[in-house]
Amino acid sequence: MILDSASGGYPVLIGTNLNRELRNVITRLDPTGAAIITDANVRPYAAKVAKAIKRAGLKTSIHAIPASERSKSMAQLESALAFLERNRIDRGGCVIAVGGGTVGDLAGFAAAIWQRGVRLVAVPTTLLAMVDSSIGGKTGINGLKSKNAVGAFWQPAAVVADLASIKTLPAANYRDAFAEVVKYAVAMDRGLFDLLQRNSPRLLERDTSMLERVVFRCVAAKALVVAKDERDRGPRAILNYGHTAGHALEAATGFRIAHGRAVAFGMRVAAQIAFAMDLCSKRVVESQDALLEAFELPHRPPHANLNRVLAAMAMDKKARRGKVAWVMPRRIGHAEIGHSVPGALVRRVVKRSLA
Ligand SMILES: NC(=O)c1ccc[n+]([C@@H]2O[C@H](COP(=O)([O-])OP(=O)(O)OC[C@H]3O[C@@H](n4cnc5c(N)ncnc54)[C@H](O)[C@@H]3O)[C@@H](O)[C@H]2O)c1
Incomplete structure (x- = not known):
């Protein structure tokens, strides 16, 4: 389905084993570079996503944050931004968030502020991320004491919800x-x-x-x-x-x-x-x-x-x-x-x- 947003419509694909569709999405976006942000538990799935991106003719690398709500922190944001810098993601590039709401919120916020905003492709791997956090454009990290205190509205360029990933969910x-x-x-x-x-x-x-x-x-x-x-x-x-x-x-x-x-x-x-x-x-x-x-x-x-x-x-x-x-x-x-x-x-x- 295509969702509307102030910055234009974006596709949301929902199905099983969507690597080919993901490759097509990336081909259509035609970014100058792609960087994957994931967490330690979802890394194997992120590796499959990396393969699909390479098939679309792009180099990519993976940055895995610790799998914890505590990763929605200033320190992890800084290290995600350093990862984008190392990988020379410029304004034509894109961030690919592979994981649950924790990864989505942090990676989405990194995409919103890196180079004043680069495109974000969300690959939600939890049911919550599929039905909720990957849609709607809220991104961010926690404050020292308050949840989701620092953030930005940043709509994705595409969402690819592959139900096959749900199988391994706790x-x-x-x-x-x-x-x-x-x-x-x-x-x-x-x-x-x-x-x-x-x-x-x-x-x-x-x-x-x-x-x-x-x-x-x-x-x-x-x-x-x-x-x-x-x-x-x-x-x-x-x-x-x-x-x-x-x-x-x-x-x-x-x-x-x-x-x-x-x-x-x-x-x-x-x-x-x-x-x-x-x-x-x-x-x-x-x-x-x-x-x-x-x-x-x-x-x-x-x-x-x-x-x-x-x-x-x-x-x-x-x-x-x-x-x-x-x-x-x-x-x-x-x-x-x-x-x-x-x-x-x-x-x-x-x-x-x-x-
Ligand atoms: N931005 C929004 O609109 C919005 C909305 C709702 C919630 N959120 C945020 O989402 C976060 C919670 O997200 P969540 O429930 O997706 O949890 P999560 O991202 O913390 O993931 C839960 C656990 O499951 C693991 N995991 C993720 N996908 C997996 C898979 N396919 N197989 C095996 N393990 C997997 C993760 O590594 C983690 O250990 C909170 O930080 C919340 O604030 C944001």
Whole structure:
């Protein structure tokens, strides 16, 4: 599919064993040089990507960062930029990010600032990167204490999502990504919700043809809102469904909980609040619960202090002067942004959800 962006459309290819398609993408972009950024775990897959690039008649080399969220750091950014410099990537060159969201965010940011911006080809290798982080143009690294504090909007020139790479993904990372998938379904896409409901066992077994349908729908959903609001100043906030309480739980537990689990918690909290405010029916709460359960995203979060979670919520970067704007489900497939919720209700629901 072709996605729109202010800087022009770009292709997103989703399928299995896409090395030939990748070669064609590179040939079409016709860069003066190509440099691959990956992480230590994904290196074997990056080597295959390197082969495809060489077949397109280009020299390339691979820079592997340590496989850790801590790699979204100033030090790793500096070493990625030094790698681009060593490889003489000029303004006509391109960076190829092969990996999950960690690699994508760091490599994307390096591409955004190197030579004031060179083209980026994203080759996402995690489910989360395919359905979320490789689309939408947010790139960046962490601040000393805050996540994703330093960054830039930089849209890719192409995205090549090869589902074959998902096979080797650790089980927990794969399963947790379904929190974001369920998010798209509940907030934006009823048809996706039905598809997930009917096919959770096949998806948990990583059936590639089913995955292809799911990834396609998620990318389409994200693309739709990003096209309306590339810089995240309005409607894009719908993608924040489940993230208000989710981020707060992550912050309150020192980021020891997986992001997907935190988002699942956050979606449960948001739906219960919406029900209490008469914004949605009990069925919405229950069917979302059942779907999260089907993807092994359990009810019970790790122990977290209620006051810490509430304090973190007020600090949320999406809050304006301490006022949190909630994204609320109205029915399956449709959520609304910008709801304010009485503090006492938030406290009551979060308390119950943490018990
Ligand atoms: N830019 C955005 O819009 C956006 C959106 C969501 C998340 N993110 C960021 O994404 C990051 C999380 O991304 P993630 O969940 O993809 O995790 P990740 O990139 O940290 O990868 C998780 C682990 O899986 C390994 N891995 C990756 N692909 C593999 C494969 N095919 N086979 C085997 N192992 C593989 C990695 O080496 C790593 O150890 C966070 O830093 C988050 O902030 C960014």
